[in-house]
Amino acid sequence: ALASGYHNQPEMTQEKFKPSFLDETKTLFRTGDLGKQTAPGIIEFMRRKDNQVKVNGYRIDPGEIEYQLTRYAPIERAIVLPVQVNNQTQLSAYCQTDKTLEIAEIRELLAKFLPVYMIPSYFIFLKQFPLTRHGKLDLHSLRELRETGKSLVNSDYVAPRNYLESNLVSIWEKILSKHPIGIFDNFFEIGGHSLLLSRVVTRVHKELNVSVKLADFFKVPTIAGLATLISQTQYNYQEPISAIPPQKSYPM
Numbered sequence: 069a070l071a072s073g074y075h076n077q078p079e080m081t082q083e084k085f086k087p088s089f090l091d092e093t094k095t096l097f098r099t100g101d102l103g104k105q106t107a108p109g110i111i112e113f114m115r116r117k118d119n120q121v122k123v124n125g126y127r128i129d130p131g132e133i134e135y136q137l138t139r140y141a142p143i144e145r146a147i148v149l150p151v152q153v154n155n156q157t158q159l160s161a162y163c164q165t166d167k168t169l170e171i172a173e174i175r176e177l178l179a180k181f182l183p184v185y186m187i188p189s190y191f192i193f194l195k196q197f198p199l200t201r202h203g204k205l206d207l208h209s210l211r212e213l214r215e216t217g218k219s220l221v222n223s224d225y226v227a228p229r230n231y232l233e234s235n236l237v238s239i240w241e242k243i244l245s246k247h248p249i250g251i252f253d254n255f256f257e258i259g260g261h262s263l264l265l266s267r268v269v270t271r272v273h274k275e276l277n278v279s280v281k282l283a284d285f286f287k288v289p290t291i292a293g294l295a296t297l298i299s300q301t302q303y304n305y306q307e308p309i310s311a312i313p314p315q316k317s318y319p320m
Contacts, residue, residue, distance in 0.1 A: 070097055121150045123157050125263075126185045133161065133188065136181050140174065142167040145197065148188060149211060158261055161188035162210050166195050175256070175286035184282050185262035225250040226292075232276070233295045239271045240291065251291035260289075 073081035088094040103111045130148035137146035145164040178187045198209040228234040
């Protein structure tokens, strides 16, 4: 199920499609994967030959994300790395800047140029990237700094204040498998990613009969912000007059 080449890109086609060393009448496609043959007909995957990573079923080149981040003037340099969070691979962006930046603004900017699954879940801002004693970029230290992303999450739990917020919290908790979720917690910083985001949008439409765009989440990635957006823009949304937000109690 592979095309015979890249549309209107003869140079890339020539680079990626090579005559088979097994049968010169056939063509092989260079996937960029590095493997070794362990037995006749069996090839063991070892690693990628480039910097591409696979996140939630999508193959991603972090360099494309880094390029878009550095187009934003306050960011001098950017590194995007895959990190393991709750046994899932997510993207973490490390940005070198001496400015105070808003994560929502950066996500909204990236959404104009990149698909939702390429937008990092975590953003770490540094005045200077860590270096090894040989002066090279210390990727290990960068990955460890991902933990500081937790400080971006509101640590004080705030319960839903009305029917809409209560229903949105319920949807998030079911999809993220996280309890409790406060109305000021950031979706992307408590384990949310592109695939889960699509499920949230579908569930909100099904249960609340309102349409939320994926782009809206980058503007208001909290329950409080999303509820305000829905109330202001969804003219078909009507909160039941007699609705009482379900009360929740959590062990202290």
